Amino acid sequence: MSQVEDIPQPKGSSRTSVASSMAVPTSDNARQRCKIAELEEKLQVLESGHAVKQRETNYFMSQGRALRRIVALFDSIEDMIGENDRRCDLEGDDDFDTSHDRLQSGYIILNNTLTWFHKKTSDMEHGDYMHMLKKLRHGADSxxxxxxxxxxxxxxxxxxxxxxxxxxxxxxxxxxxxxxxxxxxxxxxxxxxxxxxxxxxxxxxxxxxxxxxxxxxxxxxxxxxxxxxxxxxxxxxxxxxxxxxxxxxxxxxxxxxxxxxxxxxxxxxxxxxxxxxxxxxxxxxxxxxxxxxxxxxxxxxxxxxxxxxxxxxxxxxxxxxxxxxxxxxxxxxxxxxxxxxxxxxxxxxxxxxxxxxxxxxxxxxxxxxxxxxx
DNA sequence: TATTCGTGAATCACGGACTG
DNA sequence: CAGTCCGTGATTCACGAATA
Structure with a gap:
């Protein structure tokens, strides 16, 4: 599973640091939507059963809609996570080429876009994780x-x-x-x-x-x-x-x-x-x-x-x-x-x-x- | 080996619900 | 009222298993 705390930055290339774009001013509307998302998550803790599953499904699908548009049109989420994990496992001078840097930049943008992604995925069971990825992909493709x-x-x-x-x-x-x-x-x-x-x-x-x-x-x-x-x-x-x-x-x-x-x-x-x-x-x-x-x-x-x-x-x-x-x-x-x-x-x-x-x-x-x- | 069949994923079109 | 989201059904395609 991906590591939350330290997202490695692309090494060994002139690729512009995407991390510098992490702190962007959010609109009132955007902040309200974040708040709603937080409240929805709390609701899920309090409730159980199909309703929660249904809401979560809709939430992931709705979140996924941004992925193709601003993260990656063709790279899969799994590939971006895999690249991040690879970088976390490697030490020292490792081989990073353009395609790996592109994947890693995508991973960083993914986490800037879906701010809950790191935390959520690190706590998830494998089955729920796969279900979430499927719904994100569904939202992205639709x-x-x-x-x-x-x-x-x-x-x-x-x-x-x-x-x-x-x-x-x-x-x-x-x-x-x-x-x-x-x-x-x-x-x-x-x-x-x-x-x-x-x-x-x-x-x-x-x-x-x-x-x-x-x-x-x-x-x-x-x-x-x-x-x-x-x-x-x-x-x-x-x-x-x-x-x-x-x-x-x-x-x-x-x-x-x-x-x-x-x-x-x-x-x-x-x-x-x-x-x-x-x-x-x-x-x-x-x-x-x-x-x-x-x-x-x-x-x-x-x-x-x-x-x-x-x-x-x-x-x-x-x-x-x-x-x-x-x-x-x-x-x-x-x-x-x-x-x-x-x-x-x-x-x-x-x-x-x-x-x-x-x-x-x-x-x-x-x-x-x-x-x-x- | 070639063909058929079943299955699931991907895609598209459409319409209803919802929002500002 | 314009625009977006989302669910649904139809269609197409790829793939593997079964069959001739």
């Missing part, structure tokens, strides 16, 4: 499914408004999407290839040598203005309007995604912020996902999650899986997380900070602001 189905209908709407493709993308059907559809293909196309070139289009569709689309290249839909500077591939990366719309649709409600009108342009950011904060007619809506899962920071992993969900929505794949043809979503998610968490040097770190600051300014919704964290 939230991911909800987000997938949400974007399945929303993304065609955004793309159809922006590009007015002929034929338009069917919000119900995914078979016509992916590289078969000109606009989806253009957005999914790796930046180093020119979708306007018919030879390139044919090559990608036939998966010919030199045109295989893998997780190794950043797709166009991630870039501001949907174009990349081949001499500076980081310019505009993770600043596309579609990405921000998807982020807002998932974390701050589908209606809030309509506010997005810019494309990485500074004036628009300010304009959006001004409108969001000063519009007296803006409706105060129900607590949204970011508040529910106590997410008060835009984190690299949430951006990676949205990037994967967005790519999936643009693709023709109908049910969730980690491989789409030659494209590996798991590695794609890893690449994005590593891009943010393992910047190669100080200059790269500064760029990441700037990028997250940009998200800070962009993701604003009524009286609730998401701030960026590194």
């Amino acid at each position: 939230a991911r499914g909800d987000d997938t189905s949400k974007l399945k209908a929303l993304v065609p709407d955004w793309v159809n408004r922006e590009w007015r493709p002929d034929p338009p993308i069917d919000p119900e059907d995914k078979h016509c999407r992916g590289f078969a559809h000109d606009t989806c293909g253009r957005l999914l196309c790796p930046t180093e290839l020119d979708w306007n070139d018919p030879i390139v289009r044919a090559g990608i569709r036939d998966r010919a040598d030199g045109y295989v689309v893998t997780k190794m290249s950043w797709p166009v839909f991630l870039y501001a203005g949907y174009t990349a500077d081949q001499n500076n591939l980081e310019e505009g990366l993770f600043k596309s309007k579609l990405l921000v719309q998807a982020f807002k649709a998932i974390f701050t409600s589908p209606s809030s995604a309509k506010d997005v009108s810019g494309d990485g342009d500074g004036a628009n950011i300010i304009e959006n912020h001004r409108r969001a904060t000063k519009d007296p007619l803006s409706k105060k809506v129900k607590t949204h996902v970011a508040q529910i899962i106590k997410m008060n920071k835009v984190s690299p992993r949430s951006i990676a999650y949205v990037s994967c969900q967005l790519r999936f929505a643009l693709s023709s794949v109908t049910s969730w899986r980690s491989i789409d043809g030659d494209f590996d979503y798991t590695q794609f998610w890893y690449n994005i997380v590593d891009f943010f968490e393992c910047p190669p040097g100080r200059a790269a770190q500064c760029n990441i900070d700037r990028l997250l600051t940009w998200w800070t300014r962009y993701i604003t919704f009524n009286n609730f602001n998401l701030t960026a964290v590194n």
